[in-house]
Structures are given as C-alpha cells and as structure tokens.
Amino acid sequence: MFELHEQLKEDTVTVGQFKLCLVLLHKDANYPWVILVPKRSKMREIHHLAQEDQLQLIRESSHLSEVMTSIFTPTTMNIAALGNVVSQLHVHHVARFSDDPAWPGAIWGAKPAKAYDKEVLEERLNRLHGSLVGEGFEAHCGVDDIMGSSESFTP
Amino acid sequence: MFELHEQLKEDTVTVGQFKLCLVLLHKDANYPWVILVPKRSKMREIHHLAQEDQLQLIRESSHLSEVMTSIFTPTTMNIAALGNVVSQLHVHHVARFSDDPAWPGAIWGAKPAKAYDKEVLEERLNRLHGSLVGEGFEAHCGVDDIMGSSESFTP
Incomplete structure (x- = not known):
C-alpha cells in the first residue's frame, strides 16, 4: 500500500493528485516548488516504475511544468529525481x-x-488548482491543511 | 539543425547515441555521470519536446539508468534536467x-x-558500450576522442 514518506508530509502541503502522482507544494517560499510522488508503494527509482507508469509520469510532469511556466513565467524549470535523503x-x-x-x-x-505568508500560499494553491486541469487532476482543497502538514490526505 | 552546445562538448566525451538522444560521459571522474541530449534544435525544456519525443526520452533515460545501476551498483540514481547554466x-x-x-x-x-585516468575512462566507456543495447543505441568508438572533446561527432 502506498504511504507518503514522513519527511515529504512534513515539508509540503497537498495540492491534489493526478492519475499517477500526488501533487505537493514545498513549504519553502524561496521558489515555486512542486513535487510529484507516484502513488506506488516502495518505489525508489523512475526506472523501477512499470513502463506505463513511466510514460504517465512524464505526461504529468510535463503538464505540471507547462502550468508552472504559465503561472510563474520562470527563466527555466528544474526537474529532478534525487532521492539521496528521502528514498x-x-x-x-x-x-x-x-x-x-x-541562481544559477x-x-x-x-x-x-523561507516560510510562506498565509495569503501568498493560499493564492499560489488557488492558481495551481485553477490551472492543473488534465491527466486526471483532482484538487485537494482542505483549508485546515493549508498551513499544516498533509497527513490528513489519504489518496 | 541540431548542434551540441559548446560547454557540453567541452565537459564530456561521446559514448554514442540513442534514437532521440546523444549519450555523453561527463569528464568529472568524481561520479559515473552520463548526460542525455535530445537531438532537437533549440530545445530548452522537457515539456517543449513533442509528446512522442517525451515518451522516447523517458524510455532512453530509464534504459540508461538500468544499465548504470547494473554496471556501477550505486546507492541511488540522480536524474535531473536543470539548464540554469547551459540552456x-x-x-x-x-x-x-x-x-x-x-553525498548526500x-x-x-x-x-x-576530478580528471579521469585514461585507463579508467576507457574501461568505463567500454562497459557502457557493451551494455547500452536497445532504444536504437549506436556506440561512438572514436579513440582519438576519448581524452579530448567530442567536437568531431556530428550525429
């Protein structure tokens, strides 16, 4: 059974979920920073996912990148699967x-x-909720969760 | 027309190419470090690739990760598209x-x-050449290129 790692719960608030992945906003306000977590148990590496899940991951990742680019108009997007600290x-x-x-x-x-101001965080979540349409996206709109952890979310 | 960025030429030696991507070994001997570059002109972000190229990218990326895992038996693989310095x-x-x-x-x-010893670099290239079978892989075996730049490679 899939369970979100404690450190990821601690560091993020839940935006919602795609067909494959949880969509989490990192609480560090220094950067617009969203994390996708495939809802598959005991998964460590992209290449361990079933091939169909790998293809869905890149679809969801690119959709998210497009949405973040249109909302935040960054210089560039950084996409990374590291896993050195959280496996x-x-x-x-x-x-x-x-x-x-x-930068750079x-x-x-x-x-x-850096901690978010509550208003900035709410506005950021609202913009993501409004734009992440597609790839089976479902928003998670629990207001209680906005400044807290995402523990209450059981996908 | 696709042309490899000067900085990537400078920093890597060419291992070969998949159907979509050039396969380059970084000259920094601190880590087994391979870079995939889609052979598409003026491309900056994964989500700018055509959808079929995105799917091929994750196939080639996962195949490379599997091969690197089997050759080097690392603790984990780090996969990243950054582009802050080289666009x-x-x-x-x-x-x-x-x-x-x-680490971590x-x-x-x-x-x-850290510079490679020539023997270590040749052995590493040979192991990659021997294992990167699939996704249309073609090895680039120019010996002159091994300690130099990859400028002579025109895919």
Whole structure:
C-alpha cells in the first residue's frame, strides 16, 4: 500500500493528485516548488516504475511544468529525481528565476527554507488548482491543511 | 539543425547515441555521470519536446539508468534536467554512492571536477558500450576522442 514518506508530509502541503502522482507544494517560499510522488508503494527509482507508469509520469510532469511556466513565467524549470535523503521516489519541479536566492546553482542545500505568508500560499494553491486541469487532476482543497502538514490526505 | 552546445562538448566525451538522444560521459571522474541530449534544435525544456519525443526520452533515460545501476551498483540514481547554466536541454544521470564526495548533497557546484585516468575512462566507456543495447543505441568508438572533446561527432 502506498504511504507518503514522513519527511515529504512534513515539508509540503497537498495540492491534489493526478492519475499517477500526488501533487505537493514545498513549504519553502524561496521558489515555486512542486513535487510529484507516484502513488506506488516502495518505489525508489523512475526506472523501477512499470513502463506505463513511466510514460504517465512524464505526461504529468510535463503538464505540471507547462502550468508552472504559465503561472510563474520562470527563466527555466528544474526537474529532478534525487532521492539521496528521502528514498521514496519523488520528482522536484522548481520554477527558477535569474534573481532567485540560489541562481544559477542548484537549490538543494543552497539556502535555508523561507516560510510562506498565509495569503501568498493560499493564492499560489488557488492558481495551481485553477490551472492543473488534465491527466486526471483532482484538487485537494482542505483549508485546515493549508498551513499544516498533509497527513490528513489519504489518496 | 541540431548542434551540441559548446560547454557540453567541452565537459564530456561521446559514448554514442540513442534514437532521440546523444549519450555523453561527463569528464568529472568524481561520479559515473552520463548526460542525455535530445537531438532537437533549440530545445530548452522537457515539456517543449513533442509528446512522442517525451515518451522516447523517458524510455532512453530509464534504459540508461538500468544499465548504470547494473554496471556501477550505486546507492541511488540522480536524474535531473536543470539548464540554469547551459540552456540546451540535457538530462543528467548520476550514479550516487553514500561515500561519494558530495553525498548526500546534490553534485552541481559541490566539488571541483576530478580528471579521469585514461585507463579508467576507457574501461568505463567500454562497459557502457557493451551494455547500452536497445532504444536504437549506436556506440561512438572514436579513440582519438576519448581524452579530448567530442567536437568531431556530428550525429
């Protein structure tokens, strides 16, 4: 059975889910940073997914990148599956700007996380909810969850 | 017309090509580090590729990850499309080990590059050539290129 890793619960708020992946917004306000987690148990690497899931992952990833590009108009998108610290397969989607705190370096470990203002976070979640149509997207609109963890979400 | 970015030529040696992507080995000997570059002109983001190319990219990426896992038996694979410094779309595939110089951090900008011994590089290229069968892989076996740049390779 799929269960979200405790660290990912801790670090993110839930935006919703696609057919394959949970869609999580990282609580670090330094960057628009969304994480996809395939809802498959004990999965560590992209190449361990069934081939059909791999194809669905890139569809959902590209759809998310398009939406983030249209909402945030970044300089570029950073897409990465690392898994050195949290072994559960998860794919980072970070909208990068030439004036963001870590540019042009990678974001991981670069700067201390910055907390969101509640209004900014709500507005960001609302924009994602309004644009992530397709690939079976279902929004998760639990208001209680917005400033807390995403523990209450059981996909 | 597709042309490989000068910085990627400078930093890598050519292993060969899949149907969609050039396969390049990074000259930094700190990590087994292979880069896929889709042979499509003026491409910056994965989501800009035609859908069929996106699906082929994940097939080639996963095949490469499987082969690197079987050759190098890493702790995990890091897969990333960043593009903050070199804007041409390229996807990093890095075999990571819990005792490598940057662990558990990301490798980009973490440590100065380390040069390969010629024998180690040749052995690594030979192992990749011997294992990267599938997805239309063709090896590039130009010996002159092994310690130099990959400029002579015109796919």
